[in-house]
Amino acid sequence: MIEDSIKYQTQGDSWLKRILIGGLLLFPGVFLIIPLFTFNGYMLEVMRRVMGGDTLNPPEWGDADLADLTVDGLKHAVIVLAYTLVVLLVAGIPFFGLVLAGVGADVGGLSVLGFLIGGLVYLVGALALAVVLPVATGNFVRVDSISAAFDLDVLRTLVTNGTMLKAVVFGFVVNVLMQVVSSILGITVVGYLAVPFLVFAGQSAIFYIWAEGFSDAYEAEYGEPPLAGVGGTTTPTAATDETWGTDTDTTVEDGGFDDDDRTDDRF
Known part of the structure; x- marks a missing residue:
């Protein structure tokens, strides 16, 4: 799965052009937020295509509706923000509660305890988010609705599925590899300029893995493919x-x- 995901964007005659365009979106994205939404929307299209069964033909920029990609990327950003705020809120309750109580009562121990408990809750929440978000993203792509990302039935069913958990771990491995290689490339100016293109291919690999994991887990749990015949090969x-x-x-x-x-x- 990891090898196939890494090779995914190198398929087709126009693979170099595809990667160049994807990487270029990250350069203005540092200053303009819209290209980042477009970039993220493309990743969702990768996920949609792989979930539909097509693992051989990455989406071509020339065939894409950039407005639709941008809107999809914006919707997904809303989903990620919502989940992140929940984690921050849950972690912030003990943090601010005990810290403020310690300051008001002039008890330094409560403030320290607040830092420790808040940090621990945040760590647990971040780990939970790393598992839940791929499932939420997959269901958002499946239904094409923001509300689907918060479908508790699907979340409860697929978050604990072994295939989906394996995909989450594999996606994390690819992300670590991408970060390591990016750090090494960033040492030189030429290498630093190549980082956005590496990030494009790496993010595409992660969404590829999430898509395959979600598709296999969904079919195992619900008895049908999440996107039967959509974007893939049909008999x-x-x-x-x-x-x-x-x-x-x-x-x-x-x-x-x-x-x-x-x-x-x-x-």
Whole structure:
């Protein structure tokens, strides 16, 4: 899974152009927030495509609607912000409560205890967020609705799924590798300029892993793919594929069953 995710953006004839455009979005993104939303929207499109079963054809910038990508990225930012605020709020209650109580009562021990408990709660919350957010993101992509990211039934079901947990761990591994390589490249000016392009490929790999984990876990738990036939390969059916119709006609001409015979045999 990790190897396939890392190679994902190197597929296709225009892979270099795709990575260059993705990396360039991060340069103005330091000063302008909109390119970051567009960048994030592209990652959601990667997730949507992989969840639909297509792991061989990364989204092309030329085929994308940048306005839609930007809006999707903004929606996802709202989801991440909401979850982050919950973690900060829960961690902040003991932190500010005990710190203020310690200051008011002039008891330094309470302030220190507030720092420790608040820090511990924040750490636990951050770890929980790292597990919940990929599931929330996957369900947001599946339904294309912000409210789906807070679907407690799906969250409870998939957060504890072994396949999804493995995907979270693999995504974390890729993120660590990306950070390490970025730090090494950042030592030189040329290397520093290459970092955004590495981040583009690395983030794409993480969303690829999340998508495969979510798709496999969802199908295992609910008995159907999250995005059956969307953006991926589908198996033609007799009702829609012209080849099947041609075969049927040939069978009749060769002396096979006609329509009435087939009807009788069915019943």
